[in-house]
Amino acid sequence: MLERYSLPEMTRIWSEQFKLQTWFRIEVLACEGRAKLGELDGDIVKAFWASEPEIFDEQRIKQIEAEVNHESVAFQMYIEELADDKCLGIFHRGLTSSDVLDTCYNYQLKEASDLIITKLQNLAAEFKRLALEHKLTPCIGRSHGIHGEPITFGLKMLRAYAETQRNITRLENAKKEISVGMISGTMGTYSTINPTVEKYVCEQMGLEPESISSQIIPRDRHAMYFTILGVIAATLERVSTELRQLQITEIGEIQEPFSSRQKGSSAMPHKKNPILLENITGLSRLIQTHVSAALGNVSLWQERDMSHSSVERALGPDTTITLDFAIHRLTGILKGLVVNSQQMANNLEKLGGIVYSHRIMNTLTERGVPKDDAYRMVQSASFKAIESGSNLLEVLLRDKAIQDWVSQEELADLFDLKYFQKEIDGIYERVLGPGNQGAC
Incomplete structure (x- = not known):
């Protein structure tokens, strides 16, 4: 992955040194396990x-x-160069390369999950802060890009918070799915x-032992894991796209941080x-393309082939490093987000009250x-108001057919923002729990 889109903690997990250290640890732990059985x-x-x-x-x-054209064998030979003579021929005995490589890879994914979960929790905290701060900040809700009815900016942020919480749960489950290792020898028979x-x-x-391996850990686990990372990226793309739209000059409701x-x-x-x-939108799209590669890795030949190997050398680090960076960046944007509540109010009234048409x-x-x-x-009446640049209430007050059913005083009362906020406490309580929905 490009250094430009990398953070140190996640990069360390995918460093060559971390991988070699983990290989060594797995190999010696296997020897230690054999020693406990009295075999060594x-x-x-x-x-x-x-x-x-x-x-x-x-x-x-x-x-x-x-010389040997085999990465795992090269590592074993290197360790034998360092080890005492009495250790010769013992390192890696009874194991196959995938015992070490697959267990290491899943360990790296597990460690990466912990970092991403922490980042998601930080992101969720920012969404929650904005949701509470702008619980009653009115803005226009849009469907198909067209003005619909009044909502609040807090509700937008609360939706993003709930979505992020679901993603945390998904990733916790995916972490459990991927946190398996294997030391089962060739063909997975423990022979x-x-x-x-x-x-x-x-x-x-x-880790947990893989319940049944072949010569590898089954790649359906990895397919599920990377699919969840793709779903998280889709959330980042959705949120970043909407915030970009709200920053369009003609809308101007928010502004990402901009230094002096x-x-x-x-x-x-x-x-x-x-x-x-x-940037987040683009990185999120990139992550989502990785999902198809992970799905393709499920279909390996018989007990094992190596078609997954080249994919996973890029897939693991590139996906987790990029996602880690994108979540971190979005969290920083939210911390410094400029919310233009006055412009939200202006946009809400821009079309002269036609957003109350449903209630009328x-x-x-x-x-x-x-x-x-x-x-x-x-x-x-709404189209007349739009075409003439009038307020909808003014048009309705001149419409005898409507006033045959609703009085002028009643019509005026229908143009009330609070009508659209009457259930907002219940929505917040459903998402945040009793007593956590913030003060009105």
């Missing part, structure tokens, strides 16, 4: 632990790999290794472009006007 001398295990270098020599491993060793290694790694020394355009000094939100129509039907007749009456 405990001194040999101690000798292996003592041979661990402070920094693994990546160049030396590559030199060996250039060369006692299953107790697998249980011991997995316990030490914070920042330049919005190389040619037009007046511009404040939503570049951070656009319902009032007419309640008084006995047939539904289609009521619809046509209010539609005609």
Whole structure:
């Protein structure tokens, strides 16, 4: 992944050193498990632990790999160069490469999950803060990009909060799904290794033993995991896209953070472009494309082939590093988000009150006007208001047909924002729980 879109903690999990350290740990834990069964001398295990270098020599491993053309074998040969003579021929005995590689890969995904979950919790906290702060900040709700009825900006943020909470639950489940390891030998039959060793290694790694492996951990687990990451990315894209739309000049309801020394355009000094939100939109799309690759990895030949390997070398780090960065960036945007409540109010009244048309129509039907007749009456009045630039109430007050059913005083009372906020406490309580919905 590009350094530009990477954060140190997540990058460390996918570093070559972290991978080699984890390989070594799995290999020696397997020896330790065998020693507990009496199959190995405990001194040999101690000798292996003592041979661990402070920094693994990546160049030396590559030199060996250039000769043997096998990454895992090259690593084993490198460790034998470092280990005591009495350890020769014991390292990796009874294991196959995938025992180490797959267990390591899933361990990395588990560790990556913890970082992403923490980032999502931080993001959810910002959505919640904005939801409570703007619980009663009125704005126009839009469907198909067209003015619909009044809502509040807080409700927009509350929806994003609830969606993020669902994503946290999804990722926690995906983490559980992926937190498995295997030490089952060739073909997964344990013919060369006692299953107790697998249980011991997995316990030490914070993993569960794979219930049934072939020569690999089944890739349906990984497909589910990366699909959930894709769903999280889809949420980021949805939110960032909506915030970008609200920043359009003609709407102008919010503004992403813009520093005093920042330049919005190389040619037009007046511009404040939503570049951070656009960046998140693009990164989210990239993450979603990775899902199809993960699904394709499920269909491997027989007990194992290597067609998944090249995909996963990029898939694991690129997806988790990018998602980690995108969540972090969106959280930062929300922390500094400028909310223009006055412009929200201006937009709400921009079309002269036609956003109250539904309530007016319902009032007419309640008084006995047939539904289609009521619809046509209010539609005609609304279009007149739009075309003439008048207020809908003014048009209605001149419409005798409507006043036959609703008095002028009653019509004026229908143009009330609070009508659309009467159930807002209940919505907040449903999402946040009793006593957490904020003060009105």
